[in-house]
Amino acid sequence: MSLRLGDIAPDFEQESSVGRIKFHEWLGDSWGVLFSHPADFTPVCTTELGLTAKLADEFAKRNVKTIALSVDSAESHKEWIKDINETQAANVGFPILADGDRKVAELYDMIHPNANETLTVRSLFVIDPKKKVRLIITYPASTGRNFDEVLRVIDSLQLTDNHSVATPGNWKQGDDVVIVPSLKDEEVIKQKFPKGYKALRPYLRMTPQPNLK
Secondary structure, three states: OOOOOOOOOOOOOEEOOOEEHHHHHHHOOEEEEEOOOOOOOOOHHHHHOOOOOHHHHHHHOOOOOOEEOEEEEEEEHHHHHHHHHHHHHOOOOOEEEOOOHHHHHHHHHHOOOOOOOOOHHHEEEEEEOOEEEEEEEEEOOOOOOOOOHHHHHHHHHHHHHOOOEEEOOOOOOOEEEEOOOOOOOOHHHHOOOOOOOOOEOOOOEEEOOOOOO
């Protein structure tokens, strides 16, 4: 059964490049990004994991832990990390799950038989501190992931979880946001959005991002 947004991310215990990991326990109160790659020592995956390592500070400031996965062994991961660090000028400090028995891949529906019967596709899951799945993206094997987009969506989720807003198309930090249509009380709106808003339509009210000074 495939996962859907809002589902509880399945818990698991699996080997990794840093030892055995109990997923929910490892996540703790953090957000998480779990992403799979087809195989170690492959070119696109090498760039992706190098980029993830370089973005460590960006993930940390958002309280996000990252964890990768393939069906290769922990020993293979450790050797590959050396290549990633050298070729990408990076320092991989996050775990890579060794899912040789495909336990995690099956829980998260990461193997798509019509694409490849044995290797995981490029799946990515954003999981919130309540262990709910908040974002699912699947890329073809030939296309590397856009981690700027992953960070953008995390920013949006963390903003909209705490304010009565939604983020418009191509939104990024600092852009105006949309007041949710369900919020009707003008007094409440004034309290929540002291900078005011511009109503393009009754259902389309733009306001400055509320968590910025």
